[in-house]
Amino acid sequence: MKRISVVAPVYNERENISNFINKVGASLKKCALSYEIILVDDGSTDGSYEVLEEESKKDGHVRIYHFTCNNGQTAALDAGFKKATGDVVIMMDSDLQTNPEDIHLLLPYLQDYDMVNGKRETREDGLKRKISSIIGNGVRNFITKDNIVDTGCPLKVFKKEVVESFYLYEGMHRFLPTLAKINGYRVIEVPVRHYDREFGVSKYGVFNRLFKGLKDAFAVRWMKKRALRYEFKERREECSN
Numbered sequence: 001m002k003r004i005s006v007v008a009p010v011y012n013e014r015e016n017i018s019n020f021i022n023k024v025g026a027s028l029k030k031c032a033l034s035y036e037i038i039l040v041d042d043g044s045t046d047g048s049y050e051v052l053e054e055e056s057k058k059d060g061h062v063r064i065y066h067f068t069c070n071n072g073q074t075a076a077l078d079a080g081f082k083k084a085t086g087d088v089v090i091m092m093d094s095d096l097q098t099n100p101e102d103i104h105l106l107l108p109y110l111q112d113y114d115m116v117n118g119k120r121e122t123r124e125d126g127l128k129r130k131i132s133s134i135i136g137n138g139v140r141n142f143i144t145k146d147n148i149v150d151t152g153c154p155l156k157v158f159k160k161e162v163v164e165s166f167y168l169y170e171g172m173h174r175f176l177p178t179l180a181k182i183n184g185y186r187v188i189e190v191p192v193r194h195y196d197r198e199f200g201v202s203k204y205g206v207f208n209r210l211f212k213g214l215k216d217a218f219a220v221r222w223m224k225k226r227a228l229r230y231e232f233k234e235r236r237e238e239c240s241n
Contacts, residue, residue, distance in 0.1 A: 002033065003033070004034075004086045006035070008020070010042060010076075011042040013095060013199075014044070021055050023100045025061060036084075037061055037063065039064050043068070078166070081166065090156070092155055097197060098120075098153070098195070112188075115186070118155035118189070119191050120192060122193075146177070146181070148189065151176070153194075165185070183227075
């Protein structure tokens with residue numbers, strides 16, 4: 001593996017940041033000659049700014065970007081994707097509900113696929129969220145005519161050209177596997193572990209996630225139907241006299 005970029009949004013995760021950086025760094029050292037950890041601060045107000053600045057001084061692999069205000073998860077990911085310099089881009093949440101060691105489960109699939117979507121084997125953040133996730137994924141797949149089991153899993157691995165092909169709007173982070181397919185890339189889902197939060201609280205409620213996702217699903221359905229698809233014919237050589 002040449003160079004890996006890990007992209008993670010940060011919004012009020014002060015207590016998780018240092019542990020996240022340490023665990024991701026330890027995992028990447030096992031598989032990459034070169035790597036970077038890109039953390040995009042989405043207008044945090046809990047002291048995350050100061051922790052991020054301190055961590056970037058201690059570790060040269062860490063790159064920090066601060067938004068002037070809270071712009072949302074899609075904006076943070078889009079910014080991180082644009083700043084990434086790796087041949088492989090890994091998307092994670094900074095709350096450590098997925099395990100950085102599971103990166104090693106996903107990377108080998110890039111030999112045959114362009115994007116690897118983590119699929120949480122269990123949900124460790126409550127029955128309400130588990131039911132919400134099942135319903136949400138089912139409704140999204142029904143509307144978009146896709147078969148992604150867990151589009152909301154925060155652990156995803158991409159070849160660089162996949163993230164370069166994305167043109168994201170607010171809320172589109174929920175549909176990255178489908179968007180990759182629309183752009184002609186090969187996608188597979190692989191089981192990963194999931195954990196409850198040790199620190200902090202979720203930034204999403206069940207109902208605001210469900211209704212926003214429903215609206216965005218119709219937008220993705222429209223994009224899927226309107227996507228341009230064409231191929232060139234092979235040119236015949238003109239007969240010479």
